[in-house]
Amino acid sequence: MKKQAFNPYLPSWEYIPDGEPYVFGDRVYVYGSHDRFGGYAYCQNDYVCWSAPVDDLGNWRYEGVIYPRNEDPQNKDGQMLLFAPDVTVGPDGRYYLYYVLDGLNVVSVAVCDEPAGRYQFCGYVHYEDGTRLGEAETDEPQFDPGVLTEGDRTYLYTGFCMPGDESRHGSMVTVLGPDMLTVVRKPEFVAPSRSYEAGTGFEGHAFFEASSIRKAGGRYYFIYSSVLSHELCYAVSQSPLGPFRYMGTIVSNCDLFIDSYKPGDRPMYYGGNNHGSIVEIAGEWYIFYHRHTNGTNYSRQGCMEKIRILEDGTIPQVEMTSCGGNGGPLKGEGEYPAYIACSLYCRDYALTVGAPGEWMDCRFPKITQDQPDGAEGEAYIANMCPGAVAGFKYFECRGVKRIAVRTRGGARGRFLVRTAWDGEVIGSIELGWNNEWKIYSAEVAVPDGVHALYFEFEGYGRLSFAGFELMTA
Structure with a gap:
């Protein structure tokens, strides 16, 4: 297959x-x-x-x-x-x-x-x-x-x-x-x-x-x-x-x-x-x-x-x-890893990661991993601070009724979900404070059709984002 x-x-x-x-x-x-x-x-x-x-x-x-x-x-x-x-x-x-x-x-x-x-x-x-x-x-x-x-x-x-x-x-x-x-x-x-x-x-x-x-x-x-x-x-x-x-x-x-x-x-x-x-x-x-x-x-x-x-x-x-x-577009159902984000930004704009040898500071989210170089494992988005956005393009959505996300970290708040970076919020997913990966979900009705999905963190603290699931039932 x-x-x-x-x-x-x-x-x-x-x-x-x-x-x-x-x-x-x-x-x-x-x-x-x-x-x-x-x-x-x-x-x-x-x-x-x-x-x-x-x-x-x-x-x-x-x-x-x-x-x-x-x-x-x-x-x-x-x-x-x-x-x-x-x-x-x-x-x-x-x-x-x-x-x-x-x-x-x-x-x-x-x-x-x-x-x-x-x-x-x-x-x-x-x-x-x-x-x-x-x-x-x-x-x-x-x-x-x-x-x-x-x-x-x-x-x-x-x-x-x-x-x-x-x-x-x-x-x-x-x-x-x-x-x-x-x-x-x-x-x-x-x-x-x-x-x-x-x-x-x-x-x-x-x-x-x-x-x-x-x-x-x-x-x-x-x-x-x-x-x-x-x-x-x-x-x-x-x-x-x-x-x-x-x-x-x-x-x-x-x-x-x-x-x-x-x-x-x-x-x-x-x-x-x-x-x-x-x-x-x-x-x-x-x-x-x-x-x-x-x-x-x-x-x-x-x-x-x-x-x-x-x-x-x-x-x-x-x-x-x-x-x-x-x-x-990807199927509008099933689980997806957060590291496939094609948009990643926050309230502080930056065109580049900086000059060679420089590292982005704590204002910015980044795609990273826990395991050492060469070891198999899943990457994730770290340092999702308030106002940080991870965007994914595109999905063929039909009957998406619920979205689950997997997060960890010292943060409380919610993910605001949009189908355009500047679009209306179509749903929100409440998030808690947890040191290990945990799944949170909420009813989010994604319109039928080909759409992007943007997740913006609203709240306080900083969280890591491992992935999400689009549910049709």
Whole structure:
């Protein structure tokens, strides 16, 4: 039986940001960095892979560790971290993993005979004279590789450009030969940094990081994270070498700019950096991206949303939802975990979780877990203070008459339930003070139809929110 697909699409205890999704055979595989819950830096764990049947995106399978960070010959002590990778199939039919270690400015490559096997280091991207890409006199540092192979040529996109750093010009494409390592065409810039955005069409959305490349409908889509950080933008070209024309935002991990259900300038989640790409699965296109949890930059989780590529090549921006891979709204009955909230905010607005290394303070609710990193268990929303709201989109409701919630903590009050963030209250659920998880319920008549559900805490103290149940009888 197919499972319903939630966001995040992996188990709540897994932290795979920077997702690069690919369909190989009848499964979709996702490759990304690997954050550590409660970690002190990005990408502290080894590369792992997860996959799912193309017709069952709620049923993900752990494929195991595909590449440990001490596999690279320059990182035998494991002191450097594995930043965002990408994978492509070479002309020899093997799978090539491209990555950058956090202490180096060069691109490393590993290879495997299958998409989710154990990859083996095979070399560094280099010029014909052996100089590694990123170390020649005129090279800019390499970062966040994105790769596309066509015939015997592989197009490698890289770059990292902090706003204000005039030494970084933008994302660049480098062409590699059939050995997947040797440069046959030197780097050329395809998307400008903020310092060089004037007159390019990228103004306000200049390149920051997270280069990714896909081909769809005869067009090449360059997906990247802009200087705004929270958004994944795209640019389009008729050639993998460009020129690329800026087209817009595909998704924001705080839902900024979306005005279909709220003002466009209102954030609905705590954003941060973003990285991902698009993929066609069983005839439908999706954007993979990540959200931030635990009130920090360093515990990121992969999410996905269905997108539309229109006949003119444009991709309308999509909302963050709780049901991205489900093919439609979730069933309006049964139990749901609170960690699938796609809206989370309180009376004190914040666009992001803060700069890297900073932690959100006690004003803000956050998605977290009790168990240590890597241990299976259920996440929940902590620090629901008065005025805090958790929102979930969307449910196909028919005859919902009662809602139960599971909470704990030193708080008394009630959940006010709405079907729109600024809508009328359709019911309230009284909550008590309890140190262990306890279920409270009340009659709440949800109108029939497709709806969001928003739970606002009204009262005093702070509570944790584990989940809810929609009851039709």
